[in-house]
Amino acid sequence: MIRVEGIHKSFGKVRAVRGVSFEAPDGKITGLLGPNGAGKSTTLRVLYTVLQPDKGRAFIDGADVVTQSLEARRRIGALPHGAGLYPHLTARENIAYYARLCGIEPGAIEDRVDGIIRLLEIRDFADRRTKGFSQGQRTKVAIARSLVHDPQNIILDEPSNGLDVMATRSLRDLILKLKDAGRCVLFSSHVMQEVAALCDDICIIADGQVAIDDSADGIRKRTGCDDLEDAFVRAIQMVGPA
Amino acid sequence: MMRTLLTVFRKEVLDNVRDRRTLVSALIMGPLFGPLLFAFMINLSIERSLEDAERVIDLPVIGQQHAPNLVRYLESRNIDAVEGPADRGAALAAVSTGAHDVVVVIPPEFAGQFADGIPARIEVIADQSNSQADRQARRVRGALHAYSGELASIRLSARGLSPLALRPLNIDDVDVSTPSGRSAILLGMMSYFLIFALLMGGMYLAIDTTAGERERGSLEPLLALPVTRNQLLLGKIAATCVFMALSLGLALGSFYVALKFMPLDELGMTPNFGPPTVAAAFLVLAPFILLGAAVMTLVASFTKSYREAQTWLSGVLLAPTLPILIVSILTLRPRLEFMFVPSLSQHLLLVDMVKNEPLEPLHVAISAGSTLLLGGLLTWVCARLYRREGLLG
Secondary structure (H helix, E strand, C coil): CEEEEEEEEEECCEEEEEEEEEEECCCCEEEEECCCCCCHHHHHHHHCCCCCCCEEEEEECCEECCCCHHHHHHCEEEECCCCCCCCCCEHHHHHHHHHHHCCCCHHHHHHHHHHHHHHCCCHHHCCCECCCCCHHHHHHHHHHHHCCCCCCEEEEECCCCCCCHHHHHHHHHHHHHHHHCCCEEEEEECCHHHHHHHCCEEEEEECCEEEEEECHHHHHHHHCCCCHHHHHHHHHHHCCCC | CHHHHHHHHHHHHHHHHCCHHHHHHHHHHHHHHHHHHHHHHHHHHHHHHHHHHHCCEEEEEECHHHCHHHHHHHHHCCEEEECCCCCHHHHHHHHHHCCCCEEEECCCCHHHHHHHCCCCCCEEEECCCCHHHHHHHHHHHHHHHHHHHHHHHHHHHHCCCCHHHHCCCCCCCCCCCCHHHHHHHHHHHHHHHHHHHHHHHHHHHHHHHHHHHHHHCCHHHHHCCCCCHHHHHHHHHHHHHHHHHHHHHHHHHHHHHHHHHCCHHHHCCCCCCCHHHHHHHHHHHHHHHHHHHHHHHHHHHCCCCHHHHHHHHHHHHHCCHHHHHHHHHHCCCCCHHHHHCCCHHHHHHHHHHHCCCCCCHHHHHHHHHHHHHHHHHHHHHHHHHHCCHHHHC
16 A cells, blocks of 8 residues: 655756645555646655655555665565666566565576566567567566566556557556455556546646546546546646646 | 675676677777787887898988998998989988988098098988988988998008097996896886776676666666665676676786787897786786776766766776876886875886886785775765665756
């Protein structure tokens, strides 16, 4: 479970995040929705501990991302935006590297890597070097390696960017599988339809603030718009500029 | 801690062994560049020095008919007189345009002055700013002086005086430099080539640690793993060190082979560079590996991109030459305080080794200690920088 309590983050004069709070429970899919530059990535980067919030706190299964960052990272599988692979290593080696870094026992690594390769259906290209992989193949391998230590919380930053229909579909299946396994899945997107189709909870962010945090139906009701896209636009307008 | 470090280290080695660019710079460029340049320069200087003494040169001489004996004497010294420019004016023009290197002019009054026993005038026209021409002019002048000396002796004998009267002093040069010592002048550059090879070996790994990982987008997911950044950084620096050590070893090996096949004894040099010296040289340079890895990682961590890092690190490759150059120009002898300066201390110790002079244990200790200390300090700074948020760019 992920809990965010009023985090702020500025880069120089730019106030990227201004008091974001939400909760992403286990066994549910939570979507972080917002236009480009709304503060989605910054929020997620605070959660997977590569950035420190200026103010506010965030917890991963109760572990504070600032004071217990190592413990928090142990409970997270993160796919940063535009995550890259090591081109001279095969997909399997890329995944196994992360498995070893996460402290999985050397004897168990092979089984674990095989399991994750099966789960993500990447066996066909698992033993090829990742140089020259398509965007879809790269994303799958990057997700695979972030799941290799079997984390309870999964954070995906715009995972469907640059994916074709088939790849998007299998990504959706994977996210649903993770939900069924009782995991906490938090992902960001700027595509309303994608979020609506998958998420139990939608947190719309604009200008570094939470505009609305509800289910898809709840959002329709509260904005008074039947069409989700209109609802999205309305919700964003509800947040005034800084 | 150790396991993570080892994991990072193993992955970096595997990754870079598969990268042709790293391999070429670590295993070929660095280690072979120095020895090849060396072999080329030494062969060139051997050829020059052998050639200059013996080669027959054609010397345009104006007015040969006025001094047939002199012309014959020059021939015996491998200087053949040939037809030159028509007159003195044409000769001056020919030399200044470079058509001829040296022209000798024997004026018509030469024979008369010679017969009268007064100093007979002879002109050597050369451009002294041209080193190739000057070398020839020196040979011609030397031959003329020798001829003049011989004639003087004959004239003195003819008057019943001992030619020894012309030699009030008998000057003997005693050269205390040993053949190993003479090698040191040329081989002094070797230490720089070795440091160059060492740095080249780890350059791409050092870039990869920060700028490379960032540009590829693999840094952020790596930092989101449940490992500390210190472990990641130290693993990467360790891998950089191993590649640098490998390059250094190969460079020493190729120097050993190159020196074995070079006709150094023809230049009067016998460098002390057998297997024990090679091994000792590796140990003397080894502390520089940590320093090199830390400096390169540090510099690369300030850059925004791979390309920018490459540019800056090329500068780092040249930095160790500076102290070596200054000391070489001032021809300073090893002193205690020099041992605190990395690259300089290794250079001086290496020169002593090649000269086959005993090393001062205190010097070796200070050199290794101060270089390692600085390397450790910079590694610590790298680790601090690896923890900042700006690392992600």
